Amino acid sequence: MCSKRLGRIRPAMEALIEQRKFFGGVILVARHGEVLLHEAVGYRDQENKVPIEKDAVFSIFSMTKSFTGILTLNAIEAGQFALTTKVSEIIPEFSGGVREDITFYHLLTHTSGLPMTFTPIPGMYIDKLDEVIDAICKKVHSAALPGAEASYAPTVAHALMGEAVRRTDPLKRSFRQIMEETIIKPLGLKDTSVGLRADLRARHIKPQWLFDKGALQHLGHSDLGPDGAFEEEDAEMPWVGIASTVSDIFRFTEMLRRGGEYDGARILSPVTVERTRIDETPGMINQLYGRNAIARGWEPMPAYLSIGFSLRGDAICHHQFGTFTSPQTFGQHGQGSMLYWIDPKRDVTFVCLSHGVMIEGDNVERFQKLSDMAITSVI
Structure with missing residues (x-):
C-alpha cells in the first residue's frame, strides 16, 4: 500500500471533524495482517x-452483532443446534x-420477518438479557413471513x-461467560x-448523538440516563452491548481474515468463514436502510447479507464499504459511528471507531x- 495515499485519510477525517460532522475517531488500515x-x-x-487516544474504549453498538453471530456459528459447529x-x-x-x-x-x-424494533417494550430496561427475552416472547410477533424480505x-x-447459545451451553454458563471464554480471552482482547x-x-x-434520536433510549437498571445501558458493568446485550478498542477489533478481524484462527486460537472452521462470504439475500433490499436511502433521494442498495455479516456486493451504490472494495468484502457497522470490513481479494482490513453518532446518511457518505x-x- 502507498503510504502517501494512506496519508490522505487523516486530513479527510480532520476536515469532517472541523465541519463538526463528528468529534473524533481512531482508524486502522492493514494489509496481509500488517x-x-x-x-x-x-x-x-x-x-x-x-484529544482522543488510540486506546480509547468505545461502546461499539451493532458491531456487537458480529461477536454474537460468531458465537452462534461456533455453537452450530459444536452441534448445539443448526442453521435449520x-x-x-x-x-x-x-x-x-x-x-x-x-x-x-x-x-x-x-430475513426472519420480525419487526425492526429497537426495544421490545417502549421504556423498558434493556441491560438484562432474561428480561429482554421475556419481553420479546410476550410482545414481538412477525411482520412478514420468514425468508420473504431482508x-x-x-x-x-x-x-x-x-x-439460544446460553440455553444450549453444556457448561450452563451465562452469555457473558460464554463470550469471554470462547472469543474474548482466546483472542487476547x-x-x-x-x-x-x-x-x-x-x-x-x-455515546453522544449528533441528531435528535426521538424516543430511542437505551435504559439500564442503574438509571444512568437515556443511554445508561452502555455504562452498566453487568449488562448483557448481545445486539449492542460490547465495549472495545480499535486494536482489539483488529485482532477480531484478523481471526476472520485468517479463516477463523488467530494467534493459535481456533474460533471457527475455514469452511464456516468461507460460507459467510456468500450473499444469502439476492434480489432483496434492506428494508431499514433502503428507507433511509429513499429519504435522501438515493437508489436503495441491495441487502447483501450473509450468515452473520454485511457484504459489499457488486452494485455501484452508496455503501459504507466504499465503491472500490471487492464484492466479497464483509464486515459490520455500528450505529452512525463504527465500521470494520475485510476485503479478501486485496487482503485489506479497515477498522474505524468514532465518537459522535451521525445521522445514517451522513455516516454512509x-x-x-x-x-x-x-x-x-x-x-
Missing part, C-alpha cells in the same frame, strides 16, 4: 479540545403464529441468538468486555469516502 495506518484523530471532548433449527425449539416461549417457523439461518441473515434487526434476532468493565471506564467514551481512500491505497 498495520500500515493506526491513528487517533480529533477529540474525545471537542469543546475543551481534549427453529428458534422455538430452543426457546419454547417464542411460539405462536408465523414466528414458530423462524430458524437460526433467518436470524443470521436478517429487514435489518436492531435488537430481536441477536438477543434470541445469545439466549484485553480491552473488550460484555458490558462496561470497571477497569475500562476511565477510557470509555460515552463519510465511511464510503474513507473506505475508498483506504482500498485505493493498494498499488
